[in-house]
Amino acid sequence: MKRIILSFFLLCFSFIASSQTFQKPSKDVRNSSDSGSQTDLRNRSLDSTSTKAGTQKVGKIDQYLIISHANDTTFVDTTLNIRKDYKFNYRRKDNFNYISSSNMGQSYNTLSYNFKSERLMPDLGARAKMLNYKEIEDVYYYHVPTPFTELFYKTGFEQGQVANGLFTVNTSEEFNFSIGYQGLRSLGNYQNFIASSGHFTFSTNYKTKNGRYVAKAHFVAQNINNEENGGLTDDEVAYFESGDPEFLDRGVFDLNFQDADNTLKGKRFHLDHRYYIVKPKDSTSSHNLNLTHLMTFEDKYFQFNQSSRNTYFGSSFKTSNLSDRATIENFHNQVQLNYANRILGHLQFNTSWDNYNYGYDQIVILGGQRIVNRLKGNIIAVGGKYYNRIGDFDITGDAGLNVSGDFSGNYITGTAAYAFNDDLRVSASINHNAKQPNYNFLLFQSDYLNYNWQTNFSSEKTQQLSFKIASNKIANIDVDYSTISDYAYFKKDGNGGVKPFQNSATITYLRVKLDKEIKFGHFALANTIMYQNVQDENAVFNVPEFITRNTLYYSNEFFKKALYLQTGFTFNYFSEYNMNAYDPLLGEFYVQNDTKIGNFPRLDFFIDAKIQTARIYFMCEHLNSSFTGYKFYSAPNYPYRDFAIRFGVEWNFFL
Numbered sequence: 295m296k297r298i299i300l301s302f303f304l305l306c307f308s309f310i311a312s313s314q315t316f317q318k319p320s321k322d323v324r325n326s327s328d329s330g331s332q333t334d335l336r337n338r339s340l341d342s343t344s345t346k347a348g349t350q351k352v353g354k355i356d357q358y359l360i361i362s363h364a365n366d367t368t369f370v371d372t373t374l375n376i377r378k379d380y381k382f383n384y385r386r387k388d389n390f391n392y393i394s395s396s397n398m399g400q401s402y403n404t405l406s407y408n409f410k411s412e413r414l415m416p417d418l419g420a421r422a423k424m425l426n427y428k429e430i431e432d433v434y435y436y437h438v439p440t441p442f443t444e445l446f447y448k449t450g451f452e453q454g455q456v457a458n459g460l461f462t463v464n465t466s467e468e469f470n471f472s473i474g475y476q477g478l479r480s481l482g483n484y485q486n487f488i489a490s491s492g493h494f495t496f497s498t499n500y501k502t503k504n505g506r507y508v509a510k511a512h513f514v515a516q517n518i519n520n521e522e523n524g525g526l527t528d529d530e531v532a533y534f535e536s537g538d539p540e541f542l543d544r545g546v547f548d549l550n551f552q553d554a555d556n557t558l559k560g561k562r563f564h565l566d567h568r569y570y571i572v573k574p575k576d577s578t579s580s581h582n583l584n585l586t587h588l589m590t591f592e593d594k595y596f597q598f599n600q601s602s603r604n605t606y607f608g609s610s611f612k613t614s615n616l617s618d619r620a621t622i623e624n625f626h627n628q629v630q631l632n633y634a635n636r637i638l639g640h641l642q643f644n645t646s647w648d649n650y651n652y653g654y655d656q657i658v659i660l661g662g663q664r665i666v667n668r669l670k671g672n673i674i675a676v677g678g679k680y681y682n683r684i685g686d687f688d689i690t691g692d693a694g695l696n697v698s699g700d701f702s703g704n705y706i707t708g709t710a711a712y713a714f715n716d717d718l719r720v721s722a723s724i725n726h727n728a729k730q731p732n733y734n735f736l737l738f739q740s741d742y743l744n745y746n747w748q749t750n751f752s753s754e755k756t757q758q759l760s761f762k763i764a765s766n767k768i769a770n771i772d773v774d775y776s777t778i779s780d781y782a783y784f785k786k787d788g789n790g791g792v793k794p795f796q797n798s799a800t801i802t803y804l805r806v807k808l809d810k811e812i813k814f815g816h817f818a819l820a821n822t823i824m825y826q827n828v829q830d831e832n833a834v835f836n837v838p839e840f841i842t843r844n845t846l847y848y849s850n851e852f853f854k855k856a857l858y859l860q861t862g863f864t865f866n867y868f869s870e871y872n873m874n875a876y877d878p879l880l881g882e883f884y885v886q887n888d889t890k891i892g893n894f895p896r897l898d899f900f901i902d903a904k905i906q907t908a909r910i911y912f913m914c915e916h917l918n919s920s921f922t923g924y925k926f927y928s929a930p931n932y933p934y935r936d937f938a939i940r941f942g943v944e945w946n947f948f949l
Contacts, residue, residue: 353439358948361435361499361510363566370442372946374858374904376811376820376845382448382911382942384456384478385425390822390843392425393868395928396544396935397482398450399426399489400520401876403883403928405841405868406805406824409756409776411727414675414694414703415648418622419734420596420881423558426518428493430564430590433512435499436462436472441949448911448942450480451935454489471498483544483936484523486552491518509567518558522598522878524550524606525931534933537924544936553601556881560594568632580640586630595621598740598879607879608744608790616741618879622733625649639682639689648673648699652733658746665748669737673699687712688721702753703729718765728755731782734880735794744791745879751796755779770809777802783834784877784884792877792884795834802829803837820845834885838868838892847900858904863917866896876929886930894926896934907946914939 358370380388384398392402401422417424436442446458455478462472476493497512526534530547541547568586575581597619603610610616628646653668677694688711696703705728711721730736730753737748760774781797804827811820824841847862870892874883899914919926919937926934 353948357439358442359437361437363431363433363510370946372904372907372909374860374902374909376818376847376860378909378944379845379860379864379900379902379911382944384448386446386458390824390841393928393934396451396484396933397487397489398448398454398456398480399478399491399518400482400487401425401881401883401929403874403876405838406826407803407837408774409727409778409803410707410723410725410758410760410774411729411756412692412694412705412707412725413727414646414696414705414729415624415650415673415701416730416732416736418594418596418620418652419732420556420558421732422876422883423518423520423556423596423881426491427516427558427560428495428514430562433495433497433514433564434472435497435510435512436464436470437499438462438464438470443947443949445943445945445947446476449940450478451483451938452481454478454480456480468503469498469500471496484547484933485545485549486521486523486554488521489519492516504573506570506573507567508570509565511563511565511567513564514560514562516558516560516594520556520878522554522556523552524554524604524878525876525929526550526933528931531931535924537920542936544933550606550931551600551604554599554604554878556596556598556878558594558596558881560592562590562592562594565589568630581635582633584632586632588626588628588630590626591624592626593621593623595619596734596881598881605790607742610742612741618740618742618745620652620654620734620738622650622652624651639680642679644677644679646673646675646677646694648675653737654739656739658739660743660746663748665739665746666737667739669700669733671700673701673703675703686714701730705729717767718763720764721762723758723760723762725758725760726756728753730754731794731796734882735782738794738880740879742791742879744787744789744793747794749794749796751782751794752780754782766811768810772807772809773805775802775804778835781835784880784882785834786884786886792880792882797830797832797834799831801835803827803835816850817846817848820847833872833887836872836874836885836887838871840867840869842867856905859901860903861901862899864898864900866898867894868892873927873929876932883929889930891927891930894934895922896926907948909944911942911944912939913941 356369360368360370383389391406392404394402402425441463444460447455449455458476460472460474462470464470474495479490481488494515495512499510501508527548527550533541534547566588568584570582570584572583597617600616601614603613603616626646626648628644630642630644632642634640649672651668651670655667657667658665673696675694675696680691682689690709691707693706694704705726707723707725709721709723711719713719731751735749735751739746756776756778758774758776763771778801781801783795783797784792785795787793805824807824809822811818822843826837826839828835828837843864843866845862845864847860849860851858870890872887872889873891875886876883895918896916897918899917901912903910915938916935917937928934
């Protein structure tokens with residue numbers, strides 16, 4: 295611990311010393327998606343650095359553009375604020391709605407669900423692993439005046455780390471490419487619980503000099519591998535909760551098995567290109583007509599391996615070298631006709647074609663039932679979108695419908711928003727969605743007898759009404775009310791296996807979330823509080839009633855403003871409830887109503903520092919683990935992490 299603390303401060307001071315040889319920027323820039331405690335200025339130049347060849351000019355920070363799949367554009371954010379601290383993790387996203395396992399890169403249990411959906415097709419499944427999988431919306435495109443690099447590093451548990459590198463450059467005003475890789479390996483504190491993953495990303499965007507043709511494309515290859523141990527045996531749970539010093543070494547516990555692992559692996563190519571038949575006259579003009587084509591080919595699989603049969607999953611066809619592998623290939627094409635003018639707004643008509651091929655390499659006959667090996671076919675869908683600003687109102691609509699194929703599906707979304715002023719904005723939205731459950735609900739095969747099924751489930755149907763107030767001065771308040779019909783879920787069937795079921799009753803689900811930061815001088819209190827209420831007569835959808843995260847911290851500038859520092863404590867808590875259990879063979883969480891988990895506080899201490907374009911993070915996670923009781927879990931029989939000291943850095947380079 296002393297060495298970690300010492301290295302943290304040595305690194306801080308080395309940055310401070312080196313910063314004296316460069317011209318310090320007068321102000322920082324804040325990305326529009328993060329709120330922080332620093333005063334920001336959008337239009338300022340980055341440093342001009344001296345080189346042997348002379349002085350190299352670097353562009354303004356707001357010229358380093360980050361473009362999403364939906365063409366929302368922000369710019370590189372080198373600031374430090376409390377939101378950055380929340381996102382400094384393996385996923386690089388805020389984990390307020392989730393609780394992670396004891397090791398980095400393993401599964402996340404969900405504490406709160408958002409049932410708004412505009413999907414028409416089922417997905418592979420293995421949802422416990424999918425939070426670590428980069429989807430289309432997780433890939434970004436860039437436009438930069440000079441080469442830009444971002445580095446990310448964070449220590450793991452016992453041995454290991456996660457590291458991420460990104461490089462992007464514009465070879466001309468019209469063409470940009472980026473290449474990135476994220477690698478993780480973490481040993482963890484329990485036997486047979488190593489997590490390792492690799493994510494390679496290449497993205498590019500291009501436009502012709504006259505701006506009529508614009509294209510974005512990316513390629514992603516991902517491999518997420520987790521050793522699995524089934525959690526503590528039931529007998530070992532009492533020893534864990536006792537706090538006996540003999541069991542503080544987590545490697546001594548007996549686990550349900552130590553010879554299994556699962557892998558989620560996938561490759562995806564995505565192309566989004568358009569041609570302007572009528573091009574906008576300038577950046578302020580909305581009048582245009584364009585034809586857009588989206589094409590995505592994705593191939594992924596989820597595989598579970600175990601060296602020898604284990605009664606944890608029941609009986610099996612084989613006694614050794616058990617292996618289950620489900621694959622999905624999906625080829626998606628969509629053609630859009632987009633028209634916009636100042637009066638009518640923005641109109642889109644689209645048609646889509648999906649070719650899917652999901653399944654296994656063999657047919658299973660079990661108990662007289664023939665379980666096919668493949669679900670494959672073609673789906674044709676039509677849809678449309680609309681956006682317009684009428685006075686101070688923003689009106690948005692989106693709809694889609696499967697018109698041909700074996701999978702029915704439809705959705706419709708409508709949103710109205712009104713901005714009272716620069717600080718206060720309110721919006722209301724309605725969403726309806728109906729689509730088939732994921733493929734692993736419909737068809738699954740395994741070397742374990744209990745894990746073989748073919749179902750004929752109905753479409754899951756959800757409706758959501760939501761309301762939002764966004765204001766830094768008042769608060770950010772989100773309220774949504776959802777109804778869920780024909781809800782598909784997994785649950786143990788009494789024969790030692792987990793099976794798919796579909797709920798016959800309608801579930802109602804209310805969420806109220808408040809987000810507010812209170813500042814007093816150099817101190818601040820950031821609060822995120824959520825209340826949830828579920829009406830479910832069959833008790834198949836369980837969430838905690840309350841979730842809260844509260845951060846009290848101090849922030850200030852030091853060494854003639856060469857160092858910005860924020861330090862404080864973060865308190866996390868959720869109320870006790872029947873938390874979903876984890877099944878490593880499926881890579882899914884399943885419903886259980888026997889064990890209540892929650893009502894344990896988690897207190898983290900952090901010191902974050904910023905020197906020029908580097909952000910340094912030092913954290914003591916779950917500081918209270920040894921003195922508030924050892925009843926902390928991320929799923930039944932899966933303990934949450936103990937007290938740990940971790941260190942990391944984010945660093946941007948503008949060449």
